[in-house]
Every structure is written in structure tokens, then in C-alpha cells.
Amino acid sequence: MTYEGYFIDLDGTIYQGKNSFPSGKRFIERLRQNDKQFMFVTNNATRTPEQVQRTLADEHDIHVDMTQIYTSAMATADYVSRLAEVKKVLVIGEIGLHQALAAKGLTIVTRGNADAVVVGLNRELKYDDLMYATLAIQNGAKFIATNIDTNLPNEKGMIPGAGTVVAAVQTATQQQPIIIGKPYTPIMEGALQRAQLDVKQVIMVGDNYKTDIQAGINLKMDTLLVYSGISTKSQIKAEQIKPTHEVDSLDDWVIE
Known part of the structure; x- marks a missing residue:
């Protein structure tokens, strides 16, 4: 076909x-x-499109332009930006997610009240990240996940994916997220x-x-x-x- x-x-x-x-x-x-x-x-929501582009070029000799890259971070930002009631977002994630959300004009916080909590993979995750995300959701923030991949393929093997972080917040809040990826x-x-x-x-x-x-x-x-x-x-x-x-x-x- x-x-x-x-x-x-x-x-x-x-x-x-x-x-x-x-x-x-x-x-x-x-x-x-x-x-x-x-x-x-x-x-993978951890990297910016520019980082994905460079990785493809420098490590794999595959050269593409920015219009040929769409990450779950970008998809999450597209989704959240269409929610009229969401202006302030508490984020658990890395640069790719932070940058995508900020590019849509959303205010990014890591603690305190928020209209939405967006959770992705964060390889420097701390207990406080989970605590503040939990408290914000308990106070009424929407719970949104970039993806729930259990594992991420890596040259070391199948390392923990974003789903492991999302599961921690789910356990603490007893709420199901809106999943983008x-x-x-x-x-x-x-x-x-x-x-x-x-x-x-x-x-x-x-x-x-x-x-x-x-x-x-x-x-x-x-x-x-x-x-x-x-x-x-x-x-x-x-x-x-x-x-x-x-x-x-x-x-x-x-x-x-």
C-alpha cells in the first residue's frame, strides 16, 4: 500500500x-x-527539538529539519495551551518539557498552587518534586502526563521511563492523569x-x-x-x- x-x-x-x-x-x-x-x-519529552536534531546529526548521521520532529513535550504544550483555564503549570520534567510549555506563554512553577501539573521523565527527581506535585493536584490542579512509558531504550538497556514518575504521583494522589503521548x-x-x-x-x-x-x-x-x-x-x-x-x-x- x-x-x-x-x-x-x-x-x-x-x-x-x-x-x-x-x-x-x-x-x-x-x-x-x-x-x-x-x-x-x-x-521522549526530556530533550528540545534542537537537541533531538543534533543527536540525530552528530551521533547517527541523520540530518532533518525542525518540522520533522514532534516530541511528547511539544504535544503536551500544544494540548495544555488550548485549555483556557490553565495559565500556571507545575512541572516535573527536563529542559525539553520546560521549554515547550514556556514557548506557549505558560507560567512554569515547581511548587505552590497551579492550574495544572505536568509530569514527565526527570532523571534528577527529588522527593520534593513529588510532594509539591501531589499537593497541587490535591488542591485542584489538572494532572497531565507527557507519557507513561515504563522503560526507555538506552545503550545500557531498558532504563526507567516517564511512567515510573507518573506512577509515583498517581499513587500519592489516587488520581488518573490525562495522557498525551x-x-x-x-x-x-x-x-x-x-x-x-x-x-x-x-x-x-x-x-x-x-x-x-x-x-x-x-x-x-x-x-x-x-x-x-x-x-x-x-x-x-x-x-x-x-x-x-x-x-x-x-x-x-x-x-x-
Whole structure:
């Protein structure tokens, strides 16, 4: 089937931490040769788009422009900025999330009253971060999560993801967050809006059934699972709804 656009995961799909996948670079080159539109849609909210761009270029020799990068931090900022009642946001996260929210004109705080609490991965997390987020939510702030990934593929292995931080706040507040990242639809809808494409024109490419592929399924978008990261063939056999397509390597995918 022919697709005009490709939404592509990064960690575990194009690379794993600092380890490059040569098939990933070749895949992007083939998309360009075939004049396909593509966008990296990643749940990683820790980095700014500029940092993602530099990482792709410096560590993996993949060169893209800023319009081809959409992170869960950007999707979260897009979502929160549309909430008329939210002006002040308490944030647990790193520079990518802080910068995305600030770019939308939102006031960022780390303690005290807030209209919303936004939680993402913070690798320098302290108890006070959890305490102030908990208190703000108990006082009526909306609880929003960038994503709930349990793990993040890394050259060291599967390290703890944003879901571990979100779970701590959930435990303390006994409240469920609004979730922006894959497999939930806000990030996918935001990417479609930026790409100016219809869901039927796009295929979602990723290594994780629970996030990448489920995101496509939830939006009724075709999906391509590559067995280079988290999901395994034995796991997929147990799933009732299969990916539209499956490949061992991105080199195996024929671009039409």
C-alpha cells in the first residue's frame, strides 16, 4: 500500500541510545529518495527539538529539519495551551518539557498552587518534586502526563521511563492523569495537524506494540512494527489486534 507520510519512533526504531541502527539511516534516505513526508514522533519529552536534531546529526548521521520532529513535550504544550483555564503549570520534567510549555506563554512553577501539573521523565527527581506535585493536584490542579512509558531504550538497556514518575504521583494522589503521548491520541492528532495529512495517508512506524503500534490502532492508522527494540514476535502472537505490517529490519520494508 502507498503512504504519503510516515510517523516514525526514534528510540528502538532508528537507534538505541548512542548505538546507531544502519537500517534506520538507510530507511530515512529511502523515504527522501521516494519523496515521502516523514516526522519523528517520540514519547521522549526530556530533550528540545534542537537537541533531538543534533543527536540525530552528530551521533547517527541523520540530518532533518525542525518540522520533522514532534516530541511528547511539544504535544503536551500544544494540548495544555488550548485549555483556557490553565495559565500556571507545575512541572516535573527536563529542559525539553520546560521549554515547550514556556514557548506557549505558560507560567512554569515547581511548587505552590497551579492550574495544572505536568509530569514527565526527570532523571534528577527529588522527593520534593513529588510532594509539591501531589499537593497541587490535591488542591485542584489538572494532572497531565507527557507519557507513561515504563522503560526507555538506552545503550545500557531498558532504563526507567516517564511512567515510573507518573506512577509515583498517581499513587500519592489516587488520581488518573490525562495522557498525551503514545499510545494515546493527543500526540498523534497533533502530529497529523502539523503534517497537514489525513490519518489514511500516514503509517506509524515503531518497535513497541504497547506505544507506537497501539497509537496507530487507536487512531485507525496503519502501522509498521519493526523487531529492533522492545516488542518480540512471541509477544505479538498473543495480541488480538496485529500490526498492519511487521518486519525484522527497516531494510525489509518496501517504500511505494
